[in-house]
Structures are given as structure tokens and as C-alpha cells.
Amino acid sequence: MTVTIVTTRLQEVGVPHMVWPAMSPDLNPIEHVWDQLKQRLDARTPPPRDLADLHVALVEEWNALPQNNIMRLVRSMRRRCQAVIAANGGNTRY
Secondary structure (H helix, E strand, O other): OHHHHHHHHHHHOOOOOOOOOOOOHHHOHHHHHHHHHHHHHHOOOOOOOOHHHHHHHHHHHHHHOOHHHHHHHHHOHHHHHHHHHHOOOOOOOO
């Protein structure tokens, strides 16, 4: 129900929508953002000691992620989808 409401609202305000292949989470640029976040967390010294430290570290590192990297990933979506289509749904370099 919520998905339908959100989809309808996005259409009403003119936000472009992309049909997403069901088994293609690797296309999603957020996966690369999570990887960048993990790398930043792994590089922290000292590492987070407990859940509270982890929460603080996650917020700090999330806020420090370079926006140009995220925009580069978003802009790569057309190329990502074209590569998957060209590979007939097979593996791509992405």
C-alpha cells in the first residue's frame, strides 16, 4: 500500500521513475555508497567500541562522504542499464 502511495505521489510531482529489474541489486548505486561507508568505518582508529560509538561513527562518516562521488554514481545509471541490456542481463563491469 505504501509503495503505491509513494509511486503515485512521485508521478504527481513529476519525479522520473525507473522500472527496476527484480534480481539486479548490483545496479543500485547505493550499494557502492554502502561500500564507501564501510571502507571509511574500517579505516577509523580507534574503531567503534560499542553500538553508541558505531552510531556516532556512521553519522560522521555518512556526512563526510563526498557528494561528487554520489553524483557520479547517480549519473552512471544510464551506462549501467545499457551495459546490462547489452549483456542480456549477464555480468557487467559494474
